[in-house]
Amino acid sequence: MGEDAALLAAAAISHYIGYARAAVDTGQQMIDGAGYLRAVVGADPRLRSIVAFLTSSSWERSELGLDHVFSEFGPAEPELVDTITYCDLTSSPVGDLADPADRLSAVLQRYGPERVVFRAVSAARPELMARAARVRRRRAKTVVAKLS
Numbered sequence: 001m002g003e004d005a006a007l008l009a010a011a012a013i014s015h016y017i018g019y020a021r022a023a024v025d026t027g028q029q030m031i032d033g034a035g036y037l038r039a040v041v042g043a044d045p046r047l048r049s050i051v052a053f054l055t056s057s058s059w060e061r062s063e064l065g066l067d068h069v070f071s072e073f074g075p076a077e078p079e080l081v082d083t084i085t086y087c088d089l090t091s092s093p094v095g096d097l098a099d100p101a102d103r104l105s106a107v108l109q110r111y112g113p114e115r116v117v118f119r120a121v122s123a124a125r126p127e128l129m130a131r132a133a134r135v136r137r138r139r140a141k142t143v144v145a146k147l148s
Contacts (some may be wrong), residue, residue, distance in 0.1 A: 004080060006062060007044070007047055007050070007080070008050070008080065008084055008087070009048060009053055010043075010047055011047055011050040011080075011084050012084065012088075013056070013128060014033065014037060014047070014051060015030065015033055015050075015051045015054050015084075015088075016029070016033070017033040017036055017037065017051075018030055018031065018032035018033025018034070018035075019044075020050075020139065021033075022036070022038070022040075023035070023036035023040075024062070026066055026069060027064065028057070028060055028061055028064055028066055029052035030051055030052055030053070030055075030056070030057040030060070031052055031061060031066060031069050031070070031073070031101075032053045033051045033052075034048040034049070034051040034072075035072075035120075037051060038072075041147065045073075046077065046080070048072045048073050049074060049075075049076055049077065049080075050076075050077075050080050050084050050098070051073075052070065052072075052074070052076075053070075053073070053074070053076035053081045054081070054085065055084075055085045055086055055088045055089070055124075056117070056120040056121050056123075056124040056128065058070070058124070059119075059120035059121070059123050059124040060116055060120040062120075063116045063119055063120055064147065070145055071084065074098050079138075080132050081131070082131040082132075082135050083135055085128060085131045085132070085135075086131060086132050086135035086136075087090060088103075089103045089104065089131075090103070090132070091103075091134050092106075100128070100129060100132040101129065104121060104125055104128060104129075107114055107121050108121055108122065132148035
């Protein structure tokens, strides 16, 4: 990811901030985290956007009726959203390497169908797997280019 590596690392570290009591506003972790990064931290708009659009956030916001809030953090940069989603889907809750399909299955097992996260991840699953596949293809091209 070159020059965006530090930005992605910051997003990976800070994306859970929306769970903090001081950050909760809408109840949607990624939007609340991005809002906190804007209002309290004064973080870079690109960082806030990556956090806001992380993984299944777009589907969750629709479930919660928060579409109007997303305009504050967009537009998302597709390559960065793909990459942070890939990082999220290939890391287990304890930091172990995970397969994206297994990671999504684990999320669905953890939440019941009555929960927003379950419904959002179920709806988002094909796109989330496509994001992971795009990142893998880009990584493979980079490796091939370096070997050439």
